[in-house]
Amino acid sequence: MDTRQFTITDLKRILLEGAGADEAVDLDGDILDLAFDELGYESLALLETTGRIEREYGISLDDDTLLDGATPRSIIAAVNSRLSVAADAA
Amino acid sequence: MTVKTVVTGLGVASPNGLGTADFWAATRSGKSGIGRITRFDPAGYPARLAGEIPGFAAEQYLPSRLLPQTDRMTRLALVAADWALEDAGVRPGELPEFDMGVVTASSSGGFEFGQGELQALWSKGSQYVSAYQSFAWFYAVNSGQISIRNGMKGPSSVVVSDQAGGLDAVAQARRQIRRGTGLVVSGAVDASICPWGWVAQLAGDRLSTSDEPTQAYLPFDSAARGHVPGEGGAILILESEQVARERGARIYGEIAGYGATMDPRPGSGAEPGLRRAIELALRDAGAEPGEVDVVFADAAAVPELDRAEADALRAVFGPRGVPVTAPKTMTGRLYSGAAPLDLATAVLSMAAGLIPPTVNVDPAPGYDLDLVVDRRTADIRTALVLARGAGGFNSALVVRAA
Numbered sequence: 164m165d166t167r168q169f170t171i172t173d174l175k176r177i178l179l180e181g182a183g184a185d186e187a188v189d190l191d192g193d194i195l196d197l198a199f200d201e202l203g204y205e206s207l208a209l210l211e212t213t214g215r216i217e218r219e220y221g222i223s224l225d226d227d228t229l230l231d232g233a234t235p236r237s238i239i240a241a242v243n244s245r246l247s248v249a250a251d252a253a
Numbered sequence: 254m255t256v257k258t259v260v261t262g263l264g265v266a267s268p269n270g271l272g273t274a275d276f277w278a279a280t281r282s283g284k285s286g287i288g289r290i291t292r293f294d295p296a297g298y299p300a301r302l303a304g305e306i307p308g309f310a311a312e313q314y315l316p317s318r319l320l321p322q323t324d325r326m327t328r329l330a331l332v333a334a335d336w337a338l339e340d341a342g343v344r345p346g347e348l349p350e351f352d353m354g355v356v357t358a359s360s361s362g363g364f365e366f367g368q369g370e371l372q373a374l375w376s377k378g379s380q381y382v383s384a385y386q387s388f389a390w391f392y393a394v395n396s397g398q399i400s401i402r403n404g405m406k407g408p409s410s411v412v413v414s415d416q417a418g419g420l421d422a423v424a425q426a427r428r429q430i431r432r433g434t435g436l437v438v439s440g441a442v443d444a445s446i447c448p449w450g451w452v453a454q455l456a457g458d459r460l461s462t463s464d465e466p467t468q469a470y471l472p473f474d475s476a477a478r479g480h481v482p483g484e485g486g487a488i489l490i491l492e493s494e495q496v497a498r499e500r501g502a503r504i505y506g507e508i509a510g511y512g513a514t515m516d517p518r519p520g521s522g523a524e525p526g527l528r529r530a531i532e533l534a535l536r537d538a539g540a541e542p543g544e545v546d547v548v549f550a551d552a553a554a555v556p557e558l559d560r561a562e563a564d565a566l567r568a569v570f571g572p573r574g575v576p577v578t579a580p581k582t583m584t585g586r587l588y589s590g591a592a593p594l595d596l597a598t599a600v601l602s603m604a605a606g607l608i609p610p611t612v613n614v615d616p617a618p619g620y621d622l623d624l625v626v627d628r629r630t631a632d633i634r635t636a637l638v639l640a641r642g643a644g645g646f647n648s649a650l651v652v653r654a655a
Contacts, residue, residue, distance in 0.1 A: 179317070180321075181321055181383075182318065182321055182322075183316065183317030183318040183319065183320055183321055184317050184318060185316070185318055186316050186318075203318060207322070207384045207385060207387065208318075208384075210384040211321070211383060211384035211385060214380060214384060217380065218380045218381060
């Protein structure tokens with residue numbers, strides 16, 4: 164059974180690889196509930212980030228994962244939900 | 254009264270100098286930036302020399318947010334724009350955002366970025382193509398990124414007409430200033446020294462295949478054999494003269510006249526359009542040919558194109574009637590970046606009182622040009638910059654000392 168968990172550490176790594184970080188934002192701070200635009204990421208950065216998550220974890224995220232107001236917490240939950248579905252199916 | 258457009262800031266990224274000071278020190282002393290390509294192994298290609306910008310580390314200048322989404326040409330353009338704004342003493346955050354525009358030229362777009370994403374597509378699949386490929390390759394991306402980085406929401410666009418575009422963009426910027434925009438960031442930076450960009454340039458059949466940097470790019474020489482491509486260009490800050498004087502800005506020179514023409518249909522036997530472009534630019538500037546103190550030539554180094562340029566210059570100025578120089582013999586042809594760099598060089602020449610040299614060239618006597626092969630002291634008040642683009646574009650621009 165696949166027990167992988169997607170964490171904030173994974174998300175920050177992928178954000179940095181795919182889109183860098185805004186100089187005015189501390190990604191190591193308490194960012195879980197901040198919207199991505201508050202973190203300095205526009206929609207393309209989010210698209211690039213979820214694309215990287217999908218190919219690294221072999222999952223497919225719903226389009227509404229990226230709706231306005233998405234936060235690190237909401238993305239992490241969506242990824243872990245997909246991972247558990249994939250694990251149950253295995 | 255027509256609003257006058259003046260140059261108040263320069264940002265230079267050239268193969269023979271990164272930053273205006275390094276560039277001018279090299280250019281006035283004839284130091285070339287042409288060498289064997291290092292950015293990829295050129296051994297399997299018929300042309301192997303280029304003017305590469307050495308030692309540009311984008312991460313020293315730009316935030317990490319911008320690096321994954323920018324081609325090399327955009328990184329160079331963003332940094333050159335930063336330098337030009339600093340040189341002009343302009344802090345964009347303190348100005349009305351709709352009173353600042355960006356008009357650049359582009360010749361090829363972001364080829365190196367695009368090559369990487371196409372390689373990812375073919376070797377791994379569409380999931381591996383960056384979301385930023387949607388704009389990172391695009392002609393307008395330098396204008397867009399400069400606009401976003403500096404909060405400039407006034408009239409902005411890109412002009413695409415190969416090498417002539419470098420002047421066409423400055424002319425379009427001047428139009429926007431005449432219509433009331435206080436400041437326009439203009440000029441151009443091109444860079445496509447990557448395998449994909451290289452084969453596209455080879456297809457034009459105008460590249461020199463020499464392996465000897467001092468013998469490869471020889472405009473107006475009987476040994477002319479095509480050009481060496483380079484990367485880089487210049488970003489210029491243009492303002493209305495009134496705005497510039499009110500804030501006490503240093504004025505490098507005035508964009509005084511411009512003309513653009515298209516060549517006649519190939520094979521028609523009609524005269525090429527360059528002479529008319531020069532005459533239009535002089536008329537627009539209200540200048541007589543005798544007032545022009547130096548010409549920065551297009552300098553194609555393709556024999557029939559050198560002949561056409563020499564014919565046009567003789568027709569307007571008479572045999573050996575004006576000093577002509579091609580400092581681009583030190584950088585290679587920079588496509589849309591070439592003419593803005595020549596424009597920057599022209600105003601630096603005015604300030605220094607000298608004409609930088611055309612290096613390595615032994616002028617063919619038949620052209621009857623006064624080609625400046627050793628740098629020359631001169632009082633320069635008025636300069637003419639020429640640029641032609643593949644496909645029949647001819648542009649001429651007159652710049653006057655302030």
